[in-house]
Amino acid sequence: MIVVLEQIFQVGFLAAIIRIATPLAFATLGEMFSERAGVLNLGIEGIMLLSAMTGFTATSLSGSLWLGVLAAVLTGALMGAVHALFTVALGLSQHVCGIGVTLFSSGLAYFLYRLIFGQQSVPPSIKSFETLPIPVLSDIPVLGPAVFNQFSLVYMAMAAVPLAAFVLYRTPWGLSVRMVGENPRAADSAGVGVIATRFQAVILGGALMGLAGAFLSMVQFNAFTFGLVSGRGWVAIALVVFGRWDPWRSAGAALLFAFVDALQLRMQASGLGHIPYEAFLMLPFIFTIVAMAVMSRNAVAPSALLKPFRREER
Amino acid sequence: MSTPAPLIEMRGISKSFGAVVANEAVDLSVAQGEILGLLGENGAGKTTLMNVLFGAYAPDAGEILVQGRPVTINNSADALAAGIGMVHQHFHLAPRLSVLENLLIGIPGKSGRIDRAGGLARLAEIGRQHGLMLDPGLPVSALSIGEQQRLEIVKALFRGARLLILDEPTAVLAPTEVDGLFSALRSMAAQGLGIIFISHKLNEVRALTHRCVVLRHGRVTGRVDAPASTTSSEMARLMCGHEIVPPAKGPSSPGAAVLTLDAISTSRHSGMALADVSLFVRAGEILGIAGVSGNGQRALAEVISGVLAPDAGRMTIAGKAVSRFSPREVQALGLGRIPEDRMTTGLVTNLPLADSMVLPRIGTAAFSRNGLLRPDSIRAFAEAQIKAYDIRCPGPMTRAGALSGGNLQKALLARELAFDPKVLIVSQPTRGLDIGAARFIHEKFLDMRARGCGIVVIGEDLEELLMLCDRIAVMYEGRIVGTLDSADATIARLGLMMTGVEGHS
Ligand SMILES: Nc1ncnc2c1ncn2[C@@H]1O[C@H](COP(=O)(O)OP(=O)(O)OP(=O)(O)O)[C@@H](O)[C@H]1O
Ligand SMILES: [Mg+2]
Numbered sequence: 092m093i094v095v096l097e098q099i100f101q102v103g104f105l106a107a108i109i110r111i112a113t114p115l116a117f118a119t120l121g122e123m124f125s126e127r128a129g130v131l132n133l134g135i136e137g138i139m140l141l142s143a144m145t146g147f148t149a150t151s152l153s154g155s156l157w158l159g160v161l162a163a164v165l166t167g168a169l170m171g172a173v174h175a176l177f178t179v180a181l182g183l184s185q186h187v188c189g190i191g192v193t194l195f196s197s198g199l200a201y202f203l204y205r206l207i208f209g210q211q212s213v214p215p216s217i218k219s220f221e222t223l224p225i226p227v228l229s230d231i232p233v234l235g236p237a238v239f240n241q242f243s244l245v246y247m248a249m250a251a252v253p254l255a256a257f258v259l260y261r262t263p264w265g266l267s268v269r270m271v272g273e274n275p276r277a278a279d280s281a282g283v284g285v286i287a288t289r290f291q292a293v294i295l296g297g298a299l300m301g302l303a304g305a306f307l308s309m310v311q312f313n314a315f316t317f318g319l320v321s322g323r324g325w326v327a328i329a330l331v332v333f334g335r336w337d338p339w340r341s342a343g344a345a346l347l348f349a350f351v352d353a354l355q356l357r358m359q360a361s362g363l364g365h366i367p368y369e370a371f372l373m374l375p376f377i378f379t380i381v382a383m384a385v386m387s388r389n390a391v392a393p394s395a396l397l398k399p400f401r402r403e404e405r
Numbered sequence: 406m407s408t409p410a411p412l413i414e415m416r417g418i419s420k421s422f423g424a425v426v427a428n429e430a431v432d433l434s435v436a437q438g439e440i441l442g443l444l445g446e447n448g449a450g451k452t453t454l455m456n457v458l459f460g461a462y463a464p465d466a467g468e469i470l471v472q473g474r475p476v477t478i479n480n481s482a483d484a485l486a487a488g489i490g491m492v493h494q495h496f497h498l499a500p501r502l503s504v505l506e507n508l509l510i511g512i513p514g515k516s517g518r519i520d521r522a523g524g525l526a527r528l529a530e531i532g533r534q535h536g537l538m539l540d541p542g543l544p545v546s547a548l549s550i551g552e553q554q555r556l557e558i559v560k561a562l563f564r565g566a567r568l569l570i571l572d573e574p575t576a577v578l579a580p581t582e583v584d585g586l587f588s589a590l591r592s593m594a595a596q597g598l599g600i601i602f603i604s605h606k607l608n609e610v611r612a613l614t615h616r617c618v619v620l621r622h623g624r625v626t627g628r629v630d631a632p633a634s635t636t637s638s639e640m641a642r643l644m645c646g647h648e649i650v651p652p653a654k655g656p657s658s659p660g661a662a663v664l665t666l667d668a669i670s671t672s673r674h675s676g677m678a679l680a681d682v683s684l685f686v687r688a689g690e691i692l693g694i695a696g697v698s699g700n701g702q703r704a705l706a707e708v709i710s711g712v713l714a715p716d717a718g719r720m721t722i723a724g725k726a727v728s729r730f731s732p733r734e735v736q737a738l739g740l741g742r743i744p745e746d747r748m749t750t751g752l753v754t755n756l757p758l759a760d761s762m763v764l765p766r767i768g769t770a771a772f773s774r775n776g777l778l779r780p781d782s783i784r785a786f787a788e789a790q791i792k793a794y795d796i797r798c799p800g801p802m803t804r805a806g807a808l809s810g811g812n813l814q815k816a817l818l819a820r821e822l823a824f825d826p827k828v829l830i831v832s833q834p835t836r837g838l839d840i841g842a843a844r845f846i847h848e849k850f851l852d853m854r855a856r857g858c859g860i861v862v863i864g865e866d867l868e869e870l871l872m873l874c875d876r877i878a879v880m881y882e883g884r885i886v887g888t889l890d891s892a893d894a895t896i897a898r899l900g901l902m903m904t905g906v907e908g909h910s
Binding site for chain 1: 422462500518
């Protein structure tokens with residue numbers, strides 16, 4: 092136990108938390124924007140995978156990392172638009188369409204990857220981003236090298252949280268998003284375009300999911316594999332509930348999950364070898380289930396979540 | 406010589422929903438500073454017409470002119486830009502957002518941010534001008550119905566409305582709140598605003614409006630130029646096409662008590678709890694429960710209908726003690742109920758009307774056998790009731806939510822009365838109904854009374870209670886402060902008791 096506690100306060104451990112949390116934070120914020128506008132996006136798992144693939148491919152073909160990030164973001168936004176087309180414009184079931192988007196995007200990702208790279212004995216990889224130490228701040232003992240000597244995408248995630256909170260709570264557009272998620276009829280009669288606002292929120296959400304995918308294939312693994320996302324999208328959906336549809340809380344939830352995940356990785360590695368490693372792998376998910384059960388009791392979802400809006404209906 | 410163009414003019418507006426013609430070639434205009442009454446039976450097309458004006462529905466034909474200039478109104482944003490604001494029958498607010506946020510929705514911000522300071526200043530200014538004060542920080546869910554309505558009005562003024570549409574604003578208000586609303590409306594009209602006011606209460610229409618337009622089956626069938634000097638019965642004749650005579654109430658001959666409550670107390674109720682409530686209703690009599698809403702009426706209705714089990718006290722129905730307080734038990738003992746909120750607890754809006762009409766008795770032999778439903782008998786029952794009560798709808802398989810308020814209420818009444826209840830409890834029986842429909846409901850109650858049913862009517866409309874009831878009990882803060890015989894009761898006396906002053910016959 093002492094061993095474990097000591098490890099928590101190591102630079103490597105803290106840095107691991109941050110790195111695990113980054114894609115989750117992007118994905119959670121993305122899902123949160125979508126749900127705040129009243130649209131559940133179960134396409135998240137597939138959108139992350141497809142974006143990871145397009146990002147990786149763009150970088151690997153062009154050699155430019157930022158071009159890859161851009162490709163991933165555009166892919167996410169595009170798939171968000173597809174989901175919005177079915178659920179917002181056509182008013183179809185959000186569950187069915189979301190799962191459809193995930194299946195379609197995953198299939199497309201596998202297909203295109205095989206088409207472009209073929210079957211290779213050594214999977215292609217790219218040269219990843221390098222860490223970017225922030226002057227002065229990165230000199231803080233322990234915390235500095237862990238938090239302020241990171242990849243630019245990590246810094247973007249850190250900035251995304253307050254930015255998302257600002258947009259959601261302080262801008263007229265954010266108010267519109269919250270209103271169409273609570274009572275679309277009220278938004279409509281106040282002159283706000285419900286369909287347009289929902290489209291925008293779902294597309295923004297998709298773009299953030301794209302960033303999450305980009306981080307996985309371009310920073311965390313430097314390669315694209317089919318198991319790349321492995322449930323992180325589903326976890327993000329749970330974290331949104333855990334975070335009560337609030338940017339700060341959602342980011343906190345992502346950090347907490349990342350902490351448990353990093354912990355179980357350490358436990359796997361640190362001499363508790365007589366326990367099968369699968370047991371540790373379960374830990375973060377058990378944590379998610381328990382946390383959800385406790386927290387979701389007084390969490391209130393946006394009132395109009397899952398409800399399509401049609402004007403002349405009563 | 407040319408008269409100035411009216412503030413708003415609608416010409417030849419038609420609108421259909423499938424086969425239902427809701428508006429047909431309607432002409433209507435409002436001048437600056439004018440309060441126009443829009444009258445008509447339930448389903449006459451008043452709300453539809455106003456939704457067309459406000460851009461929520463696209464008309465099939467017709468044009469809209471603002472100060473003589475034709476405008477195209479495709480959505481609410483266009484309507485707001487043309488200076489038209491609307492307070493809907495069911496409010497368009499987000500309960501979990503604050504008053505200020507609900508006010509600022511759709512308003513462009515200042516340098517990219519929501520303009521809170523500007524919003525607060527305007528809110529205070531409008532509040533001062535018309536006596537419409539609101540606490541900007543509260544979530545809307547914490548507001549009373551009257552305050553929510555005030556917020557809707559302020560929202561419209563905030564957006565620079567020059568014409569304000571109010572769709573049955575008084576249906577949800579307590580009598581005291583109505584006065585406040587009227588003085589605000591008069592103050593706005595005095596400043597040159599045009600107002601369209603929809604109400605089924607003709608005395609209100611006569612007191613407030615300058616001119617009236619009457620709709621019937623979607624067409625304009627009458628105009629009243631001097632409402633104040635027109636009698637209510639004349640207006641009623643324009644609306645319904647025939648005279649409306651008050652129902653004759655025969656002398657009462659009450660029998661044995663069919664419902665008794667003995668020292669009932671409740672706790673943990675979302676509204677006001679009951680404290681030591683005792684009352685009785687005899688066969689063949691109507692007991693009114695008067696009181697400002699929120700003084701325990703909901704808890705009382707829930708206890709009687711077996712939804713809420715009391716902490717203490719006893720209740721009997723037709724002489725038998727209620728032991729478990731479940732809706733099924735009280736129903737088996739002979740209780741029928743018509744809940745206050747037709748849309749949420751009354752029926753299932755997304756299911757066919759027929760299903761809702763048999764819902765309370767779905768498990769009985771009449772509608773199911775061997776655990777399976779009998780769709781044919783369910784349909785036949787609904788069809789028979791639709792016919793007997795003249796419920797206007799395309800058929801028993803219509804989605805219940807598509808019916809107008811009056812027709813919904815008839816459907817609920819039909820479903821309870823079909824089973825000859827010994828006791829009937831109803832809340833706000835005619836809220837939102839036109840006078841014809843209200844009269845119909847009243848007649849049915851008096852019918853049931855003559856046949857020996859005991860009826861409890863919970864309501865805020867004192868005139869209605871006085872007309873209908875044999876005795877009236879007044880509730881205040883979860884207690885019964887007194888019971889009067891109708892003969893001894895006056896509006897003034899009941900009004901006083903509603904503020905907590907005790908009184909007895
Ligand atoms: N969205 C809709 N879809 C289908 N039918 C509708 C819709 N809105 C109204 N109707 C129908 O149009 C007719 C007019 O309805 P409307 O709500 O305008 O009446 P109203 O005069 O406002 O009645 P009330 O006094 O009960 O409010 C009714 O027959 C109604 O069933
Ligand atoms: Mg109406």
